[in-house]
Amino acid sequence: MSDIELYATEHGSGMPLVLLHGNNEDSTYFKHQIPYFSDRYRVIAVDTRGHGKSPRGTKPFTLEQFAEDLKDFLDSRGLTKVYLLGFSDGGNIALLFALKYPEYVEKLILNGANLCPSGVKAAVQIPDNFKFLALSVRGIFDKTVTREREMLNLMVTQPDIHRGRLMALTVPVLVIAGTDDMIKQSHTEAIARAIKYGELCIVEGDHFIAAGNPQVFNKKIEAFLDKPLPEDTGL
DSSP: OOSSOOOEEEESOSSEEEEEOOTTOOGGGGTTTHHHHTTTSEEEEEOOTTSTTSOOOSSOOSHHHHHHHHHHHHHHTTOOSEEEEEETHHHHHHHHHHHHOGGGEEEEEEESOOSSGGGBOHHHHHHHHHHHHHHHHHTTTOGGGHHHHHHHHHHHSOOOOOGGGGGGOOSOEEEEEETTOSBOHHHHHHHHHHSTTEEEEEESSSTTHHHHSHHHHHHHHHHHHHSOOOTTSOO
16 A cells, blocks of 8 residues: 555546656646546546655655555546556656556557666756766765756666567557657657557657647547547457
């Protein structure tokens, strides 16, 4: 059981659509998605551990723990089948969750997710690595930098998902990213190719297409969710 209770907002009714934000953000990132999708779905936007209004707690500050927190959250609300949309680190959490608890996920949307830190463009990753190293040294003497260091640790050391594991996913998965995303496009394409029912979608914009190009982003998500399930998913 989780040592904390995650904060979340709910809007609408119908099939649950769970939204997971990115690193050092909160559920308000999805301000353009919540009203749009709540007309048809029960939209649940979650603040992950140590983000937004959710407490840090005492358990490890890792993506794997965040996936466990999500399971506890869904169980506490009696949610046994959901659509799951994760952005950036939220996409990584969603992927880890779907790999470990596939029975909960009917459709999966990975927006700007990566399997490993090397999937991030060097122009972003190298400065983050140096900053993390500096904070790690400073943190020996200054505990006020602990939170910032923990946030950076999520990006410079995690996730660590072998591409071969993606073959276990049998649910439909939309892999969506921006044309100028901080995730290498070749990495995004490789994720989609490795998934049996993986669908690749590249939208004009940077990493933050849900915020910067919501009209197109929302339509792509809506079209994906409207598609019938493949007959051999077992769902």
